[in-house]
Amino acid sequence: DAGVIQSPRHEVTEMGQEVTLRCKPISGHNSLFWYRQTMMRGLELLIYFNNNVPIDDSGMPEDRFSAKMPNASFSTLKIQPSEPRDSAVYFCASSPGRFAGINTGELFFGEGSRLTVL
């Protein structure tokens, strides 16, 4: 089975440009998470969705960041306009929800999208 698929794997852009990161969760998973990882701040949860509905976006840094999940198999994280401080690795993860009656919270991560804003 395919894992979580993220694109692009690497993105280099100039300050002020719009950046769109994409994620395809594992089929059948009903929760999707966007994380950001930097050397300084470590792993940060930005937003998560359950059944395509945003549940908690308190980790989104500011209005320049937006995330959507138009259907169960696709999500985007958009930064507009981008700034050098947005440079980081962005991870998407999905969770299967209930397993044998228990939702353990286990996450399955994609390979990440490394963003460099010049």
Add this chain to the structure above:
Amino acid sequence: AQSVTQLDSQVPVFEEAPVELRCNYSSSVSVYLFWYVQYPNQGLQLLLKYLSGSTLVKSINGFEAEFNKSQTSFHLRKPSVHISDTAEYFCAVSDQMNYGGSQGNLIFGKGTKLSVKP
């Protein structure tokens, strides 16, 4: 609310030496516990997890962790490390009560970078 503390940000060891990566958590309710591993330039992968039952859990590559409820710890150990174990290790906790619902997320520690030297 839960929290996870990984006291050691970096652990250098020589090949074939034993290693322990420490993880302590705080929670007012019962928890599920996880260790994730992140190899260079990759996403996070589940290494092992404690859900219930035996407090000692093992991974396929020789790591083990023991859930100690009285000490609220879930330390990761390996009796003899290999160069290929060089990676960053994240401890994570989720709230069993919260997972009575269908959403939620893992709380991650800040990670411990294990560096195995020849």
